[in-house]
Amino acid sequence: MSLSRRQVAGAAFAALPLSTLAGTAQAQEQRARTLFIAGDSTAAQKYADAAPETGWGMALPFFLKHDTRVANHAVNGRSSKSFVDEGRLDVVLGAIRPGDLLLVQFAHNDEKKDDPTRYTEPWTTYQEHLRLYVDGARARGARPVLVTPVERRRFDAAGNAVPSHGEYPAAMRALAAAEGVALLDVQALSLALWQELGVEATKTYFNWTATEQDNTHFNPPGAVAVARLVARELLRTRVLAPRDVRRLAEEIPEEWITWPQAAA
Known part of the structure; x- marks a missing residue:
């Protein structure tokens, strides 16, 4: 009786040494790695009705090799608190697997003192909520990565780029140091980039249109620029290796x- 191709392949696979099978499984796990993003509107996926507004999470895949998939769970208007309260962190933690990465960027909406559903205080409730992401990822064998919030477009009368996030970036830096978590300091890097570009040139990076002057959200060039900062920081902090990134220059x-x- 002749064997089918499937039977032959199955027999050959079964005959492989255990070390080879382990290597194959390891390679499959490597290929299946996912980078999850938990964050707000500056990172989120945008849809046709919002174009040309663009979240930096939409551009990040252009800088990653194909064996690292991006699952962008960032949502407009969310803070570290409301993302948890709405069950969105539970969804991420239900999908995350050992070896995956969880990038966490919040602060824009944590700053809203007049909204108790979103507001957190930098040195207490903000850090407490960020720990939920860190501990949840680690408990599942994934690696948490804290990302300081990307800066808004703000300049003083002298043309100097002005920080807009108060104590939140410092609180995140302190938490990352205390917990031994990788930190991507996008706040400092984006502030330096806006300073380098200047008052007028930065308008071409933000969602300035004929009807809107948006100094918080990005258009495609801005999203690409911030995603490039994120990718470079992933490389600098050794969260990713040189073999994992591409097109940085x-x-x-x-x-x-x-x-x-x-979706309807």
């Missing part, structure tokens, strides 16, 4: 950014 065509239709 290359221009990314704007037409690579697309806005899908929102």
Whole structure:
């Protein structure tokens, strides 16, 4: 009786040494690594009705090799607190696997003192909520990575880029140091980038349109620029290795950014 191709392949696989099988499983796990993003509107996926507004999470895959997949769970208007209270962190932790990464960027909405559903105080409740992400990822064998909030476009009368996040970046830096968590200091890097570009040039990075002057959210060039900062920080902090990243010194065509239709 002749064997089918499937039977032959199965027999061959069964005959492989255990060390080879372990190596194959390890390679499959490596290929299946996912980078999760928990954050707010500056990182979130945008849809056709919001174009040209672009979250930096939409551009991050352009800088990562194909064996690292991006699962962008960032959502407009969320803080470290409301993301948890709405069950969104539970969804992420239900999907995350050993070897995955969890990037956490919040502060823009944590700052809203007039909204108790979102507000956190930098040195107490903000850090307490961030620990939920850190501990949850670690408990599942994944690696948490804290990301200081990207800066808004703000300049003083002398043309100096002005920080807008108060004590939140410092509180995140302190927590990262205390917990031994990798920190991507996007707040400091983006502030330096806006300073380098200046008052007028930064307008071409933010969502300035004929009807809107948005100094918080990005257009495609801005999202690409911030995603590049994130990728470089992932490399600098050795969260990713040089083999994991690409195009850090290359221009990314704007037409690579697309806005899908929102689900009905």
